Amino acid sequence: MVNPIIKLENLNFYYGVVKxxxxxxxxxxxxxxxxxxxxxGCGKSTLxxxxxxxxxxxxxxxxxxxVEIDGKDIYSNNVDPVEVRKxxxxxxxxxxxxxxxxxxxxxxxxKINRLARGSKLDDLVEESLKAAALWDEVKDxxxxxxxxxxxxxxxxxxxxxxxAMKPEILLMDEPTSALDPISTARIEDLIEDLKEKYSIIIVxxxxxxxxxxxxxxxxxxxxxxxxxxxxxxxxxxxSNKKTEDYITGRFG
Amino acid sequence: xxxxxxxxxxxxxxxxxxxFLVIGAIGIIIYFIIYHGISVIxxxxxxxxxxxxxxxxxxxxxxxxTFYLSFGAIIVAFPLGVAAGIYMSEYAKEGIIxxxxxxxxxxxxxxxxxxxxxxxxALFVVYFKFGSSILSGSLTLGFLILPTIIAASEEAxxxxxxxxxxxxLALGVSKISTILKVVLPSALPGILTGSILGIARAAGETxxxxxxxxxxxxxxxPSSIFDEVMALPYHxxxxxxxxxxxxxxxxxxxxxxxxxxxxxxxxxxxxxLIRFHIxxxxxx
Numbered sequence: 001m002v003n004p005i006i007k008l009e010n011l012n013f014y015y016g017v018v019k020x021x022x023x024x025x026x027x028x029x030x031x032x033x034x035x036x037x038x039x040x041g042c043g044k045s046t047l048x049x050x051x052x053x054x055x056x057x058x059x060x061x062x063x064x065x066x067v068e069i070d071g072k073d074i075y076s077n078n079v080d081p082v083e084v085r086k087x088x089x090x091x092x093x094x095x096x097x098x099x100x101x102x103x104x105x106x107x108x109x110x111k112i113n114r115l116a117r118g119s120k121l122d123d124l125v126e127e128s129l130k131a132a133a134l135w136d137e138v139k140d141x142x143x144x145x146x147x148x149x150x151x152x153x154x155x156x157x158x159x160x161x162x163x164a165m166k167p168e169i170l171l172m173d174e175p176t177s178a179l180d181p182i183s184t185a186r187i188e189d190l191i192e193d194l195k196e197k198y199s200i201i202i203v204x205x206x207x208x209x210x211x212x213x214x215x216x217x218x219x220x221x222x223x224x225x226x227x228x229x230x231x232x233x234x235x236x237x238x239s240n241k242k243t244e245d246y247i248t249g250r251f252g
Numbered sequence: 253x254x255x256x257x258x259x260x261x262x263x264x265x266x267x268x269x270x271x272f273l274v275i276g277a278i279g280i281i282i283y284f285i286i287y288h289g290i291s292v293i294x295x296x297x298x299x300x301x302x303x304x305x306x307x308x309x310x311x312x313x314x315x316x317x318t319f320y321l322s323f324g325a326i327i328v329a330f331p332l333g334v335a336a337g338i339y340m341s342e343y344a345k346e347g348i349i350x351x352x353x354x355x356x357x358x359x360x361x362x363x364x365x366x367x368x369x370x371x372x373x374a375l376f377v378v379y380f381k382f383g384s385s386i387l388s389g390s391l392t393l394g395f396l397i398l399p400t401i402i403a404a405s406e407e408a409x410x411x412x413x414x415x416x417x418x419x420x421l422a423l424g425v426s427k428i429s430t431i432l433k434v435v436l437p438s439a440l441p442g443i444l445t446g447s448i449l450g451i452a453r454a455a456g457e458t459x460x461x462x463x464x465x466x467x468x469x470x471x472x473x474p475s476s477i478f479d480e481v482m483a484l485p486y487h488x489x490x491x492x493x494x495x496x497x498x499x500x501x502x503x504x505x506x507x508x509x510x511x512x513x514x515x516x517x518x519x520x521x522x523x524x525l526i527r528f529h530i531x532x533x534x535x536x
Binding site for chain 1: 345413415416418419420421422423424425426429433434438
């Protein structure tokens, strides 16, 4: 696999004494959509949250092994998690806009991190909303509360908010599981467009979704990486029996 | 069967009676105070100085004093209480230290107010040599309402959904900025409600200011924070126990009580309105 953006090496993760991920070694490719699938509790979200150090927020957890982004181990001592998160954006399962205006939601990150101000900030907000395919719907109501938007719009707002920080990588944790089919389709289209500029890693419960939108798929089971390959291969000709059982719906 | 029904009915009746008794009690108190005090209430009563050894005239300096003391108390307690609330909600991990802090706060809330008065006398009036003054009284009242404000702050901060914090942190925003720019603004209405109730409490207290701030009578309004002041609750106490003519000043006592009651009711009303406003607006 060429030109990986993230390299995982012998990654182990513990919640207290419970081992949630064991010995994961894999690479995520640049400008690709990589889907992580697997039954509930298999460690999908845990793995995703390791990539932007969101698991740091949970007490009593421990990481072993290496997570390299652009060749730099993000868990080495001199790395500030805040800096990691600037480069690695995240979209959550449930849309979580701030109770502020649409404009302020997008401008929040860039403003605090002093990426832009004044008219440059306005441009950045517009650019981000356009990139998230939300601009046309909200351009006249930028100063209305983000809470007035529909669930699907809120999720695209959250994507725009993450894009405004100009990350390299976008992590998505079941971004459509709280949305209706039409909103889901829009977000899936959006993901297709976004991979030109960003490397996207998406956790999903929905196997059709993984098959539709991803270039690579990783199948996780009980904290172990069972199979990782081109999406096409995983869904048509998996080499592992467990993968086959899962994608054909025999368990999970 | 029938017997059980009667018992059940009787039980319900007792419970209902207990609940209505509360309304009855507050109703009687308010009626009593209005009945005895309304006669002296006038614009002049509110805006003029007491005259003739406080047997006539108004209660203007006591209103001003109560205002200064409550305001001073909140200036002392608000930053301290909010900071402590932030620490407890956002930084401290559940464990022995947090439990000790909680026990401390609960005990502080349970300390009788007269003990606060003596504490203020010893520390602020005597040791720091602030004398009996607005400063000493405000500090003492500030400590008195501190537990209320800490509890309100902690509660309000904890009720901010964790997803807001996650969203902000995931954008590469530091923890302190997340707290100041996202969590605190969302919690502010709740914190304000608690603080306003704190002000109401401070306005009505007598014992803490007795030794630390309140004057029997002042001829002039205070000009600095080192001046003694008159205050509504203390004025009532003085007139009712040590005035020159206790019987003659009864209407003034009740009038002052009425003003104090209205003041506290108004303050509480503001808190209720804020809370009502948030409940309607909040969408998370």
